[in-house]
Amino acid sequence: MTERGLLIVLSGPSGVGKGTVRKAIFEDDAVDFRYSISATTRKPRPGEENGKDYFFVSREEFEDKIQAGDMLEYAEYVGNYYGTPRSFIEETLASGRDVFLEIDVQGALQVKAKMPEGVYIFLTPPDIKNLRQRLIGRGTDSAEVIEKRVAAARDELKKMINYNYAVENDVVAHAVDRIKAIITAERLRVSRVLEQIAEQ
């Protein structure tokens, strides 16, 4: 019997830098995760590619997938849908490969309810002021949108208690090292090691 893969979920407030950290993790050739690409109805930002950063779909297409039961999680956030195809995750884990999911807080909690055995990592901003500066610096959002996002981030920080780990995104390389340490440690948990021994 093939040993089941590990589900690793990276989440955190909007604008905290989840995408940057995720990209840095995947730049390491030693990393052999399958990355779960989310579907979204939001418009691509400059430089984002369809099928790489997200599957960019219409509202109609997204709602059809929900109806078909093909979303492990989905959420509407700042007026757009974000979601994760369920079949992809299940098949990849069953084949023995690890899956890395980068999703917003609403999505992570939905996945956790269905797959509590995953490793849930909450990426935190160094502080809320820093988050606001980051959004201003990005220059893609109006002041009103930024304030809405900062308020949402405060609410989301309260949800940290539902996660297994909290990683501060002070310096991307440090955040990456911490996440790699978490994954190494999780693979060494006695509950998982005993499963492997039982399957030999």
Next chain:
Amino acid sequence: MTERGLLIVLSGPSGVGKGTVRKAIFEDDAVDFRYSISATTRKPRPGEENGKDYFFVSREEFEDKIQAGDMLEYAEYVGNYYGTPRSFIEETLASGRDVFLEIDVQGALQVKAKMPEGVYIFLTPPDIKNLRQRLIGRGTDSAEVIEKRVAAARDELKKMINYNYAVENDVVAHAVDRIKAIITAERLRVSRVLEQIAEQ
């Protein structure tokens, strides 16, 4: 209020290489653990120093300490007492420093019963045959003692389920990296991070 230190317990079968791994961890200058030196009534092996590898004491002295309630754990193993002064651990953790304990399986389980919040790491031999070879190679034990230890190790492996993590001691440097990853990850557990936030 000072944030309480982390108790890290490295344990595993006799002869698995706990001492070698522990020494390699402490060779890293970035490591700031307080090492808890055990007391024992066994005779020093060549190269071992009193007050560094162990506190080598007489049976009488050891039993006096037990009576005084100054042992967090103690055990009799292959005819000798091994134990850990309780006050040292408590004071160091309260001062905010991490404590690293390297002890046998019996001792680790006693400590866990009293301090379940610690991080319990089980060091495993690559296999039992390898353990026997290691003991033979050390050249300090008779064949009878070696067989007794291998049998004891088999019983101890069954106790892995009481630990949080299992680390294979295939290559010392790899075992050290895995243990460091575990400690990094444990410091990032949401339960500990939330404690820190609450104390700010």
